[in-house]
Amino acid sequence: AVTEITSLETSTALTDSEVVTATVVNEGTLPISSFNLKLTVDDIEVATETVNQTLEPDAQMEYTFTAKADLSVEGVHTVAVEAIADGDGDESNNTATISVTHFAAADIPYTVDFSDESQTGECTWKGNGWSYNMLNGAMAFDATEYHPLVFRGMNLEAGKSYLLGLTYAAGYELFGNYYPEEFKVVCGHEGTPVDEWDEVLSYDGIYTENYFVYDEGIVTCEQSGVYSIAIVPIKSSGTLFIKNINVAAKLE
Secondary structure, three states: OEEEEOOOOOEOOOOOOEOOEEEEEOOOOOOEOOEEEEEEEOOEEEEEEEEOOOEOOOOEEEEEOOOOEOOOOOEEEEEEEEEEOOOOOOOOOOEEEEEEEEOOOEOOOEEEEOOOHHHHHHEEOOOOOEEEEOOOOEEEEOOOOOOOEEEOOEEEOOOOEEEEEEEEEEOEEEOOEEEOEEEEEEEEEOOOOHHHOEEEEEEEEEOOOOOOEEEEEEEEOOOOEEEEEEEEEEEOOOOEEEEEEEEEEOOO
């Protein structure tokens, strides 16, 4: 079985030679000594490569293709990896698929308003922790998988300050018991790990009493480039809602 593709993320800097790495698990009862992995991009086969490595039952491995994926064209790309093995008794779990967007970097001012559901295309996230909440017109975090909500990269200039606006709702109360949220908003150079990005806003034990509230922070950068904003859940009761963000040049 191919369980996931681990190496690709939405970005403004995707190229024609992206590395593709997939996780392969032997969910059968016998060892597998040789099998094929097929890589496709947008339903076009890129390569089929043979893996000559013994994989015991319940064991897993990471495989990186020699062939590269061309994701240089702006837009949404579908990347799939399929395992092909002789005598495979269950082919239903043999393919992992991921959608990756090659964004064009946004110019400032930049606004994302989730009152319009199509604006979910302005951000990306891993797993199932984030989803669109139609009732509130917001992105909702349900505390099942802790991954950041990352927005499209923006063109920022060195030495300038930018005003980040955030509208959100957090926490709830039940029979006199309060269940707050803890999260932070960070900004960093696209292509670097989110956990290394600079903190812009931070919330610990926040409960907004069932209302959406607005807050602001300052973003600065030492060098010009493409930067992204991310919402990073830290400790959640599953009641964090992001209504909108906006980034504008700060008036000096």
